[in-house]
Amino acid sequence: MRVGELFPQYAASSLGKIKIKGVSSHTKFLEKGDMFFIIEGKSFDIFKVLKDIEEKVSIFVVEEKHQEKVNRIIKKKPIVFVKDIKKELRRATDEIYKGVIEGFKFILVTGTDGKTTTAYLIWQLLKSLNLPAIFLGTIGYYLGGRKKESLLTTPDYLMLRRILKREKDAYVVMEASSQGIEEERVDNLSPKQLIFTNLTREHLDYHKNMKNYFQAKKKLFTRNPHSLALINIDNLYGKILVSQIRNEKFTYGENRFSDYRIKIDKVTKRGSLFRILYKDEEEKFFSPLLGRMNIENLSAALTSF
Incomplete structure (x- = not known):
């Protein structure tokens, strides 16, 4: 799947052509080529490790309220800004892993x-x-x-x-x-x-x-x-x-x-x-x-x- 299929507003841009191999929101389970959703944790500062995982990630997704902060950290990879990160994570999961649980x-x-x-x-x-x-x-x-x-x-x-x-x-x-x-x-x-x-x-x-x-x-x-x-x-x-x-x-x-x-x-x-x-x-x-x-x-x- 490409970014433009998940976020139609980017379909006509170069960002929309980026391939997504999977979705991740945990650094421990991150695989190369994943779209990474930046979600704040109660006991873990996700923003401190973004530079360490940047090479593996194909594209980042983060809430609009963190735009300035993330732009200072992420320099090499594109970023999609959304209003509701958890809603978009659920939607991306359903799209990219469609049919995975069938048969179980x-x-x-x-x-x-x-x-x-x-x-x-x-x-x-x-x-x-x-x-x-x-x-x-x-x-x-x-x-x-x-x-x-x-x-x-x-x-x-x-x-x-x-x-x-x-x-x-x-x-x-x-x-x-x-x-x-x-x-x-x-x-x-x-x-x-x-x-x-x-x-x-x-x-x-x-x-x-x-x-x-x-x-x-x-x-x-x-x-x-x-x-x-x-x-x-x-x-x-x-x-x-x-x-x-x-x-x-x-x-x-x-x-x-x-x-x-x-x-x-x-x-x-x-x-x-x-x-x-x-x-x-x-x-x-x-x-x-x-x-x-x-x-x-x-x-x-x-x-x-």
Whole structure:
């Protein structure tokens, strides 16, 4: 793609003929020939590294309010000035990485506790069934036989498409953090399934109170009403969530009203023996993972299929 295709106002100029190989807003993931969006960070001064990355970048994009500052720094590469940098970044991402996420089956796991373990267990189960699967979460990004360091628990909108552009159709099991949901990082994925593990009093530095925190988690479901939901109703907020969303849903937990009811038979230092009951069926399981929380995590993973 050329600059003029993305910004028609430059189509007739020499700037409009510049080729764009990709889009980037993180210096860590910058590749030669990328269009780089200069976005201010709260804890990182992006303007201090612009000279260092100038050779790699094909063209810079920055908000008009920074025009004077950027013109003093960037001397060799052209610059496009826009009014709303985040809006233009989303538009450029959708244009340049159009179709990248098609063919992937997304399973998103959210909750205060257990989302990393639950998502990782689902990924492992998919692999044990010889199904192509990718894991994206706190402990890393696992793609095929490769592991990459995770910059964010939930990759941002652009980063996710850059990660998947070289991958083939597969299940993508992701942790969906409340901050990631609020920042619309997981929008437009049409997830196959959404899983809610629980909600407890954490991350209130960001959300301020439990009402806001719950509403952030709830948005994952209300924005994806056609995705199948699996919800832990041993947690109070799980019960509230079930009553407030339109998704087709199943519940799990020790609660006697759960669709998938967990019965814990024995917990020792060697592991846990438990059953999952569904209608008239019952399956027994043993896991070396310790603790009630891990029984819930494993039950969520097992009933997600």
